[in-house]
Amino acid sequence: MTRRAVIIGGAVFALAARAEAAITLSAALDAAAAERDPAKALAMLDGFDPRDFPPVSALDLITARAGLAADIALASNPSFDLRLQRLIGTHRGAAAIERRLIREQQVATLAALRLFDTLGIGGATPGARFRRLWSELDGRFADSDAGRDAAIAAMNTTLDRLRAMLPALIGPVPGYCRDVVATRGSPEEQSSGKVGARRLPMPGRPGAYVVDLTRMADRPRCSLPSVVAHELLPGHMIQLPIEAAARPHKLRLSYAPGFAEGWSIHAERLVARAGAWADDPRAMLGYLHWRLFRITRARADIGIHVHGWSIDEARARLDEWQGVPAYFAPFETDLARIAAEPATRTAEMLFALAIEDGARGKRGAALIAFHQAILVDGRMRSDEIRRRA
Structure with a gap:
């Protein structure tokens, strides 16, 4: 047997061994997902080394272990910080996160106020100015x-x-990720209320976002461009189909639930900073309103669960900061969800900030390489985003 044949044979054997190991890991992950005791579930993953697996399987293992460890800690201490750790990964604590959110809010608010001044749209608060923008009849x-x-x-x-x-x-x-459209949907979808929904593209099947246009007065022109960036390209219709092809384990989906939303929040900012709305100040204000919506609902999350804000107090602050609710999230409905789902809205915004931090300072090939690295294997926790940056 030649040396070349020996090398090829060894490589084939190694690939077969890795494939067999991945099957064994998949079975262990399935068993862990079915186990209700997180300590027992975590023990089922002992003995596996992420370095022995291809990237998708390794990421499944790393994410499952981190999430199960957080669940163990939560069982004895259901704090906001630990809930957040379960949802996103290592973080700096609610106080530091709140300071970051305030800075991000200040940046977005100042940008909005400059545009409002340029357009001659006044008001006592940022929220009052957004209400005036939304009420412009020629903007509908x-x-x-x-x-x-x-x-x-x-x-x-x-x-x-x-x-x-x-x-x-x-x-x-x-x-196929590029083969997507915005649509009103079929008459059946419209009449049954199946709007605001995504049909993800697949090989041989175009994708679509079925836009909810039920309440046209609440859908001003300025609000729609960033919806395209978020729901279609380069948002969900890029990340979710690539993730589906990677086939992450359901435990990874459970322990990095806000990544998809974080990616699409990043997508909105990405195109805005790249000049997509440079010739349209109202579209830029629409983007900034969406940005403030995501930031301030995270602040409301911390306010309610860490500082003890009442729903009425949180509502008053959103009125001041945001003015009008996001189309799909009336203040009362959204605040009730925030109260019932501690740390969820904060985690979504933190995923966006983790991606934005990873992209900071990168241009051209470096920016593309970062985006490819965090898309190719499907969702991941904040620790892995930082590692791949």
Whole structure:
């Protein structure tokens, strides 16, 4: 047997051994997911070394171990910080996070106030100015079939612009990820309320975002461009299909639940900073309103669960900071969810900030490489985002 044959044979054996190990790990992860005691579940993953597995399986193992360890700690101390650790990974604590959120809010608010001043839109608070912007009659689409069709057409025009930006910001993505549209949906979807939903693209099947246009007065033109970035490209329709192809274990989905939302929040900021709305100050204000919505709901999360804010107090602050609620999240409904799901909204914003921190200072090939690194294997916790940066 030649030396070349020996080398090839050894490589084939190694690949087969890794494949067999991955199957064994998958069975252990399945058993851990079925076990209700996190300590017993964690013990089932003893003896596995992430270095022995391909990246997707290694990430499954790392994420499951970290999440189960957090669940063990939570059982005896259900604190906000530990809930957040379960959802995102290592962090600096609620006090430091709140300071970061306040800084991010100040940056977004100052940018909005400058644009409001330029447009001559006044008001005593940022929220009051956003309410005035939302009330502009010439900033609305007609509350009719023709108006809804015009809104969809405008969103797809925006989508074409953002699709053209993908190579410079994200790099190569599967072709089917680009094959997406905004749509009103079928008459059946509209009549049954199945709107605000995604149809993820797959090989051979286009994707779509079915836009909820039920309340046209609450969907001003300025609010829609960032919806395209978030829901379509380069947001969910990039990250979620790539993740589906990677096939992460369900434990990874459970212990990094806010990554997908964090990616799409980052996507909104990414295209805004790349100049997508440079010629449209109202669209930029629409983006800043979405940004403030995500930041201030995280602040409300900390306020309610750490500082003991009442729902009424949180509502008053959102009125001042944000003015009008996000279309799908009326203040009362959203605050009730925040009260019932501690740390969830904070985790989503922290995922976005972790990705933004990883992208900071990167341009061109370096930015693309970072985005590719955090997309290719599916979602991950904040520790892994930092490692891949």
